[in-house]
Amino acid sequence: MTTDTASSHVKTHGRYIGAGLPRPDAWRLLHGRGRYTDDIKLARTAHVVFVRSPYAHAGISAINVTKAASSAGVIRVVTGKEVAALCQPWVGVLTHLKGLKSAAQYPLAMERARWQGEPVVAVAAESRAQAEDAAQLIDIDWEPLTAVTSPDTALDSRSPVIHPDLGDNLAYQREVDTGGVDEVFAGAHKVVEATFRTSRHTPVTLEPRSILADYNPAERQLTVYQSTQVPYMMQWILAKHFGLKEINVRVIAPDVGGGFGTKIHIYGDEMTAVALSMMLGRPVKFVSDRLESFVTDFHARGHLVKARMAVSVTGDIVGIEMDDLYGIGPYSGYPRGSANEAKQVLNLVGGPYKNRVYRGRTRVVFENKNMYGQYRAVGHPVACAVTEGLVDLAASAIGMDPAEFRYRNYINAEAYPYTLVTGPVFEKLSQHQAHEKLLDLMNYSALRLEQEELRRQGIYRGIGLAAFVEMSNPSSATYGQGGASIASQDGCTMKLTATGGITCAVSINEIGQGATAVVLQIAASAVGVSTENIKIVIGDTDVTPYGGGNWGSRGTGIGGEAVLQAGKALRQNILTFVALLTETEASVLSIRDNSVIETLTGKELMTLEEVARTAYFRSDKVPRDFSPELVVTRHFAQKTYDGICTNGIQGCYLEVDIETGFVRLLKHWVIDDCGTIINPLLVDEQIRGGVVQGIGGALFEECIYSSEGQLMNGSLIDYLVPMACEMPDIEVGHVSTPTATSELGAKGAGEAGTAGAPAAVMNAINDALKPFGVCVTEQPFTPERILRALGKV
Amino acid sequence: MPFGGVVKASAFSYAKPSSLSELFDLMEMYGDRAKLLAGGQSLIAALNMRLASPTVLLDINGITELSGIEVKGDVVRIGALTRHRSLEQSAEIKKHLPLVHKAMPFVAHAAIRTRGTFGGSVAFADAAAELPACCVVLDANIELASRKGRRIVSARNFFKGLYETDLQPDEVLISAEFPKLRVGYRSAFLELARRHGDYAVVGVAVHGKFQDDMFSDISMVFFGVADRPVHAVNAGRALESARLSPSTINTLRSAVSLDLETYGDIYHTAETKLHLAKVLAGRAVSIMALGRET
Numbered sequence A: 001m002t003t004d005t006a007s008s009h010v011k012t013h014g015r016y017i018g019a020g021l022p023r024p025d026a027w028r029l030l031h032g033r034g035r036y037t038d039d040i041k042l043a044r045t046a047h048v049v050f051v052r053s054p055y056a057h058a059g060i061s062a063i064n065v066t067k068a069a070s071s072a073g074v075i076r077v078v079t080g081k082e083v084a085a086l087c088q089p090w091v092g093v094l095t096h097l098k099g100l101k102s103a104a105q106y107p108l109a110m111e112r113a114r115w116q117g118e119p120v121v122a123v124a125a126e127s128r129a130q131a132e133d134a135a136q137l138i139d140i141d142w143e144p145l146t147a148v149t150s151p152d153t154a155l156d157s158r159s160p161v162i163h164p165d166l167g168d169n170l171a172y173q174r175e176v177d178t179g180g181v182d183e184v185f186a187g188a189h190k191v192v193e194a195t196f197r198t199s200r201h202t203p204v205t206l207e208p209r210s211i212l213a214d215y216n217p218a219e220r221q222l223t224v225y226q227s228t229q230v231p232y233m234m235q236w237i238l239a240k241h242f243g244l245k246e247i248n249v250r251v252i253a254p255d256v257g258g259g260f261g262t263k264i265h266i267y268g269d270e271m272t273a274v275a276l277s278m279m280l281g282r283p284v285k286f287v288s289d290r291l292e293s294f295v296t297d298f299h300a301r302g303h304l305v306k307a308r309m310a311v312s313v314t315g316d317i318v319g320i321e322m323d324d325l326y327g328i329g330p331y332s333g334y335p336r337g338s339a340n341e342a343k344q345v346l347n348l349v350g351g352p353y354k355n356r357v358y359r360g361r362t363r364v365v366f367e368n369k370n371m372y373g374q375y376r377a378v379g380h381p382v383a384c385a386v387t388e389g390l391v392d393l394a395a396s397a398i399g400m401d402p403a404e405f406r407y408r409n410y411i412n413a414e415a416y417p418y419t420l421v422t423g424p425v426f427e428k429l430s431q432h433q434a435h436e437k438l439l440d441l442m443n444y445s446a447l448r449l450e451q452e453e454l455r456r457q458g459i460y461r462g463i464g465l466a467a468f469v470e471m472s473n474p475s476s477a478t479y480g481q482g483g484a485s486i487a488s489q490d491g492c493t494m495k496l497t498a499t500g501g502i503t504c505a506v507s508i509n510e511i512g513q514g515a516t517a518v519v520l521q522i523a524a525s526a527v528g529v530s531t532e533n534i535k536i537v538i539g540d541t542d543v544t545p546y547g548g549g550n551w552g553s554r555g556t557g558i559g560g561e562a563v564l565q566a567g568k569a570l571r572q573n574i575l576t577f578v579a580l581l582t583e584t585e586a587s588v589l590s591i592r593d594n595s596v597i598e599t600l601t602g603k604e605l606m607t608l609e610e611v612a613r614t615a616y617f618r619s620d621k622v623p624r625d626f627s628p629e630l631v632v633t634r635h636f637a638q639k640t641y642d643g644i645c646t647n648g649i650q651g652c653y654l655e656v657d658i659e660t661g662f663v664r665l666l667k668h669w670v671i672d673d674c675g676t677i678i679n680p681l682l683v684d685e686q687i688r689g690g691v692v693q694g695i696g697g698a699l700f701e702e703c704i705y706s707s708e709g710q711l712m713n714g715s716l717i718d719y720l721v722p723m724a725c726e727m728p729d730i731e732v733g734h735v736s737t738p739t740a741t742s743e744l745g746a747k748g749a750g751e752a753g754t755a756g757a758p759a760a761v762m763n764a765i766n767d768a769l770k771p772f773g774v775c776v777t778e779q780p781f782t783p784e785r786i787l788r789a790l791g792k793v
Numbered sequence B: 001m002p003f004g005g006v007v008k009a010s011a012f013s014y015a016k017p018s019s020l021s022e023l024f025d026l027m028e029m030y031g032d033r034a035k036l037l038a039g040g041q042s043l044i045a046a047l048n049m050r051l052a053s054p055t056v057l058l059d060i061n062g063i064t065e066l067s068g069i070e071v072k073g074d075v076v077r078i079g080a081l082t083r084h085r086s087l088e089q090s091a092e093i094k095k096h097l098p099l100v101h102k103a104m105p106f107v108a109h110a111a112i113r114t115r116g117t118f119g120g121s122v123a124f125a126d127a128a129a130e131l132p133a134c135c136v137v138l139d140a141n142i143e144l145a146s147r148k149g150r151r152i153v154s155a156r157n158f159f160k161g162l163y164e165t166d167l168q169p170d171e172v173l174i175s176a177e178f179p180k181l182r183v184g185y186r187s188a189f190l191e192l193a194r195r196h197g198d199y200a201v202v203g204v205a206v207h208g209k210f211q212d213d214m215f216s217d218i219s220m221v222f223f224g225v226a227d228r229p230v231h232a233v234n235a236g237r238a239l240e241s242a243r244l245s246p247s248t249i250n251t252l253r254s255a256v257s258l259d260l261e262t263y264g265d266i267y268h269t270a271e272t273k274l275h276l277a278k279v280l281a282g283r284a285v286s287i288m289a290l291g292r293e294t
């Protein structure tokens, strides 16, 4: 399978592949007919509300639930022990991240609470309001303990150890050293260094985490409706921890209002809702409210990285060294661990550049703060900010234009597949092309002139570039090989219906990103039918083939390929059948516009409706020794590399008000290479959304904790998510280098925007500040931080 | 701030009086267990987060006499129930109170302005809100009423602290009266917010005379800097009979330092706020002098 077959396939059958069609679900959602978990009403549903720890670290000496238990409408009040009796605890480690450690975590805190917001008591009542009334009547005797709230001191001997059994607060550590680092730094023409800080973020999905658990004791059958990215992972976890047979656990993901990684983790409150349903034998609903989302949805991205880069006199990067430290929650997340950011930062500092002298260390420490883990573009924005920040410093140190500096340092186009010094292999990047295209798109040289001119008038504008790499289409190396039952493959079942329609059941999920549109377009192209005749079925473990769901920019690349192969197989089966009926060869037939035709003449032989009718109702016309198979299933896993690396480059143009420190974004550009594009509208939407999230990190978002471990800005009033008014126009262009690991050739596109945007913004701010000889490296770049750098406050 | 498990207000009852006297009856009956409901843009959030748990909400939206903008003689009267959006779009406000007109787009977002009311903003007295600052800088008179009768309080004495005003528990805010713009007077309104529609990090409202290239009778009010809008008296004095020049701006900045004892917030230290206030002061008077729209 090569790039050529992918594109020739696209040419032959590709009416829909590459077409910018509107998403099929948009109309329904705009009609207000979305059906999210909270919209599902089952008779006798109980509503749960949680009492959470107000302390980051505290002993629980007594819990008095008497008053709450007799409050109006209350069905049951449970504490940790009762839930633990039904639900096995979990430990968030993966065997292939050697040394990653964590302690057993229970759904509800028992003797000790370890972060502000950890659930402690659950109240189930007839209504949410009644549960809230009762929750206020619960008395807990707390014994506040010293909290670990700074990664910088978490490993000090004076710091309390969060889990004494683990010995210390170090969850994970990894180092790489290619050798030769000290030598190149000692002999380098210039060495630049900086300390980069990125802040803890929370993803803020529009729809909060929601679950409706419905346990039927008569069949020991658990049906869970959940706002999740990963129905099959949930099925495995629920069966395992509640001691149920996997076939008796059904997970349904209705409409999901955003995921970003939030909804691939296990949460104690959700597990408690399931436990309550089992205890009560009735449906139990938990919908997280916005305030508890802030203190429970997994955080991410709070790194401190000291890094330096050595350059030669001609402008070649000759060495990079970096030391990364970040604090996770009091436990490593389950079942994916909280060390993937460490892996990605360590692997990807160095970006698309050909330097091969590298020393890096990453350390992950426990903190008494909210749980922490995978969030859109895991670790990439951190690695990219470090790399691209150093690149700009280095270019500046030798007086070279930052664009030119990048171009000369990219991995040579002939060097692919290219093995990184840290291990991963880049199948094929198109960095030089993307770079040239970006400079064209942004009119780079004219922009530089404008910047010069305005500077003379006291207007300080900056131009920032950020080349990025982005891992997608992960193999089983990410989780399966580490012992977690999280599928890296996906499947698609396609069926010709009785009137010639197609149903297409697929294991990837719709979380608002447009997966159904992608599946629809691939299926239509693969079979040769129009999209109106296809129905997509998604998000139900009783119905769809087995697969991984949505994470790691894998939906289109992995799930899409399964759809393509299933569609081709169904098409082949239909043609074989029709060839038999019409006494010709399948090879001279095609399907076009819902009919089987003779390829050469275009003559219609049978409509698909006739094909189906014959197969299903007129078996008398079917030869005795032949059975038409008009349902097919195909699976696909990417097995060649750990992941397929995508690449691109972003540009940012902004203005810094040097008296107030306020930044105004003027324009943002992205060139992205995600291989074969199925729907350009969706890809551009993904890139733009990703850029906005990246800009959020660069300018606004930060979970601010007090030294006692209290989240100080845990509401949408105080935690600043990026909003439309402040966003610049974002122009997106593409280079297409299909992956040769699949026929479709698609790579991920969901995380690229987020990966590169913070670095582009940072570099643009520092470019604007260049006349003052100062620079900022601590995200978000608030007015105050910029004023401080300028020495104004 | 609670952190979860609170999205539903605790149970309350609701009444919608159609006249002030009916309202006063209800207020008497419920005392401090009642809360007045105007646009609900601040109150409902507080109820849902259970920061307030009144027994009864007295919805004043049925009391028509509380609504409307009226120009009479030298004054403009704004009724408490006037929506932000009406102020924003009023030709009379634009003509006679251009400062208020300039301030309105900074108040939250369009959807919130459609519900939120003038009286709600003034009574709620958020220290970073725009309208209280407008009232103080334009020296408005605030009309309050209770069963016992009506009284007028100068806006300059009305704001007492963080969410604290001179409004007594048995009183309703009825309206505010602003002097109309006089000949030779100008104003400027500037605000820094991290995102459009957020409460101000720092804002300034300036009003006064600028004639023959000279400032006089200048009032300057800062918001978002302390527990209430701050009337910068020294700043006004520093500008008296001054012309626009770098040295005037320098003097002004020093005066602002004397006027303000800034508070920090979660993202800005008190020092940063003072710095920003000084920058805005200089920009605001430059805009006034140059007659540029803001």
Ligand SMILES: Cc1cc2nc3c(=O)[nH]c(=O)nc-3n(C[C@H](O)[C@H](O)[C@H](O)COP(=O)(O)OP(=O)(O)OC[C@H]3O[C@@H](n4cnc5c(N)ncnc54)[C@H](O)[C@@H]3O)c2cc1C
Residues within 6 Å of the ligand: B035, B036, B037, B038, B039, B040, B041, B042, B043, B044, B060, B080, B081, B106, B107, B108, B109, B112, B115, B116, B117, B118, B119, B120, B121, B123, B124, B126, B128, B129, B130, B131, B167, B171, B172, B173, B174, B197, B198, B199, B200
């Ligand atoms: C997302 C968001 C952003 C916002 N941003 C801003 C902003 O940038 N600037 C800004 O100024 N405001 C902002 N607001 C607040 C908004 O302007 C509110 O409308 C205003 O603060 C309150 O007005 P209301 O009519 O909604 O009052 P309500 O919420 O109904 O009441 C607020 C309080 O005032 C009392 N009250 C109301 N009317 C009277 C009266 N006539 N007499 C006595 N007491 C009364 C109520 O009892 C209550 O205690 C924002 C609100 C939101 C939700």
